Amino acid sequence: GDSVTQMEGPVTLSEEAFLTINCTYTATGYPSLFWYVQYPGEGLQLLLKATKADDKGSNKGFEATYRKETTSFHLEKGSVQVSDSAVYFCALGKGGGGADGLTFGKGTHLIIQP
């Protein structure tokens, strides 16, 4: 079945460091890919998405590119801030009018130190 694997956390970085959170997936067909973020005490929020191969999603300085050849959707940010501390979830959705529940990874806890 479909699955998402993301790097284990916690990931601890200093402010202004470069961030990469790895995400790879297994799925049949052509899924859409998402990154969701969960800030402390808050619900899941969509951070960015990509719906087809080579698409780049971006938001709030974060970027991720849909790489079909490597089945990856790694999240990157050039300079992190303390306010980026949160749990980040990679997810895939199948679309096509069929089974459309999202499949999530386990989440990566990011801690940014000042």
Place this chain on the structure above:
Amino acid sequence: DTGVSQNPRHKITKRGQNVTFRCDPISEHNRLYWYRQTLGQGPEFLTYFQNEAQLEKSRLLSDRFSAERPKGSFSTLEIQRTEQGDSAMYLCASSSWTSPVADTQYFGPGTRLTVL
């Protein structure tokens, strides 16, 4: 638009009791989803509705779980004869599905269930 709301936010119950959660989606969203999230894990899909029709149920949704969306607006998730293993955060999401690609789901704050 106030987003997806869920009630109650917290529920503590004794094993064997029944519980019911409510989800109010973003208005005019035609799809509504339920997920379960346990500590240290990502959300796991339980079921979803398109308007009032329940179109898919996960294997995780045992016979003790039932969900309804009677008028295509709010939804309820009931768990009968709760077990300690049911303790989790129950998340609701909604979307406005209009295209063949997977839609963007907007999540509520969740209902945290603790079964003693």
